[in-house]
Amino acid sequence: MTGILRADLDVGLLTNVRMGAEIATGLAVLTGRRLSMPFEQAISPAPRSSISESKQGRPATLLDLLELPVEIVHTDEWALHAGERTDAVNWEPVGAAVCVLDPDADLDNPQLLDFANGRTRFVTPPVSDMAVVEMQGRLLSFYSYFFYGRPEALRQLHAVLRGVRPRRPYVALGARIASGLSLFNAIHLRRSDLTIGIPAYGKVTPEDLAANLGSILPADELLVICSEVDGRDELFDPIRQRFPQLAFANDLILNDHGNEFFSLPRHEDNALGLVTQELASRAVGFVGTIGSTFTAIIQRNRLLRDPNQRFLFTADFTPDGPTYHHGEFLDIADGAYSWNRINYAMSPDVLAWFREWPEAT
Numbered sequence: 118m119t120g121i122l123r124a125d126l127d128v129g130l131l132t133n134v135r136m137g138a139e140i141a142t143g144l145a146v147l148t149g150r151r152l153s154m155p156f157e158q159a160i161s162p163a164p165r166s167s168i169s170e171s172k173q174g175r176p177a178t179l180l181d182l183l184e185l186p187v188e189i190v191h192t193d194e195w196a197l198h199a200g201e202r203t204d205a206v207n208w209e210p211v212g213a214a215v216c217v218l219d220p221d222a223d224l225d226n227p228q229l230l231d232f233a234n235g236r237t238r239f240v241t242p243p244v245s246d247m248a249v250v251e252m253q254g255r256l257l258s259f260y261s262y263f264f265y266g267r268p269e270a271l272r273q274l275h276a277v278l279r280g281v282r283p284r285r286p287y288v289a290l291g292a293r294i295a296s297g298l299s300l301f302n303a304i305h306l307r308r309s310d311l312t313i314g315i316p317a318y319g320k321v322t323p324e325d326l327a328a329n330l331g332s333i334l335p336a337d338e339l340l341v342i343c344s345e346v347d348g349r350d351e352l353f354d355p356i357r358q359r360f361p362q363l364a365f366a367n368d369l370i371l372n373d374h375g376n377e378f379f380s381l382p383r384h385e386d387n388a389l390g391l392v393t394q395e396l397a398s399r400a401v402g403f404v405g406t407i408g409s410t411f412t413a414i415i416q417r418n419r420l421l422r423d424p425n426q427r428f429l430f431t432a433d434f435t436p437d438g439p440t441y442h443h444g445e446f447l448d449i450a451d452g453a454y455s456w457n458r459i460n461y462a463m464s465p466d467v468l469a470w471f472r473e474w475p476e477a478t
Contacts, residue, residue, distance in 0.1 A: 120245075121190055121198060122150040124252040126158055126179060131387040132394075132410040133257060134160050134179055136470065139281045140211065140256040142187050143264060146277055147218065147242035150250065153190035153198075156180050163386035165345055167367050177383040182287065182391055186280025204245040209254035211263070212469025214238045218266030218274070231453040232265045235465040258469035259413065261477040262456070275478070279421065283391050286381050291395025293377070294369055301339040303366075303400035304330060305412045306346075306431060321432045327355035329432055333444040334402050336360055341369070341400065343393050343415075366393045394418065404429045404444055413473035424478055438462025 124141035127133040138154065145152040159176035166173070180189075190198075208214045215233050220241045222229065233239070243250050260278050264271065282288075295301075306326070334340065340360040346352060348365040357363055370378050370392055378384055378392065390411065397403055398418035405412030407430040419426045433441035439459050440447045448458035455474050456465075463471070 119188070120148075120150045120247070121153050121195075121201075121249045122148060122243075122252065123153040123195075123203075123249055124256060125254075126155055126160070127255055127257055129161065129257075129410075130163060131160055131177075131182060131390055132414050133470075135183060135281060135414070136259060136410060137256040138179060138183065138185065139260050139278050140258060140263060141252060142185055142281055143260055143274060143278055144216075144242055144252065145187050146274070148244065148250065151188045151190050152185065153195050153249075154179065155192070156189070157192045160387050163345065163390075166386050167345065167371065167389060168384070168386060172379060173385040174379075174383065175385075177385055177387045181383045182284060182387060184280065184282050184284055186277055198249060201248040203249040203251050204243065204247040205251045205253055206243045207253040208238075208240055210466050210469075211254070211256050212258050212466035214240050214263070216240050216242065216264050218242070218264060218270050220244075222265075228453050229265060231457050233465075234454070234456050234468065259473055259477065261474045262469050283395065284382075287388060287391045288395050290370075290374065290377055290381065291392045292399065294374055294392075294396050295399035298339060298341070298364075298369075300401055301341050301364075302334045302402040302404075303341040303343060303397040304334075304403070304431060305343040305397060305405045305409065305415060306352075307344065307406050307409060307411075321434060323352050324355045326431050327359050329444060330356065330404060331359045333404055333429060334360075338362065338401075339364060341366055341397070343397050366396055369396070398422070402429070404431050406431055407434050407446075408471055410470055417473045417477050420473075420475065420478060428472070428475070436462045 122141065122145040124137065127137040141152055141154065156179055159178055213236055215236050217239050224239055264274055336359050339362045341364050343366040348368060370389060381388055394415050397415045403415060403419060405416055416428050427445055429444035439461050440449050446459045450458050450460040452458050454476060456468055461468060
């Protein structure tokens, strides 16, 4: 019988859970194992729900919302393997590690060192003769920043990982809503970025955000705001002054298309987030929040549709160092990879989840 690779669900919301599932799927494929996760476990709810409790229905699990392109071990079968010999592997924090596909790779190769971006821990897909390989801890990283290999091997792996994708009903609803809007632009804005006490965040005001958006997006076109905040919040007043045609993703999904949304197999906050990402992925222009994995999935979706898509952000919430201009972090240094050239002034392990990268294609 084929061996099993076991991994936990991430403790975050759907996007973080998806990232961990992508890494686990990659490791399962690379080691020729079936994938086991606590598929029966519900994904954490949003801390501030946009949906009344009476309408949320049953909490969503990973397999309720996402397809996985790998043979999986369901919960009832996993229970039969409780006494199997297990090889425990712990790479935490996984963002500080580089998974090198070729076990014979030259670790002094300049391109590999550029990829590592200051990371010094190199691992390879776990090889074991035990029935179960258990990946311990969080697997929180974008695959674009984690797996390193020859170009053809990476292309094949990335093609498989693109199979970790939303189930069709959620994609279809997001696409229908986008089609009904015709041409529109979208932004993702987190209120917490403007209210919590992080010094770098405190330098950015709602007025700054509105000014930045005004330099990036046409003011006479419909702007759809994706946010956990009620559209009446004063946070959006400066944006309203610049963009008279304004709509909120939550209103479009929960009100204008409420019957369709609440007819989905799951219709809680993670399902809402999934439909929102599909909607924003189809905008003409999109500007996201740096440091948000939610934004990152939208930007990846758009990149996979159009490799020329630019990664645009509402503001620079990062420590001093990179050059932010008209929504974009510009290349200011040398290196084989975009993270080398942008040169964020932060620990390399943080960049594993801080944003998605053009290398995701």
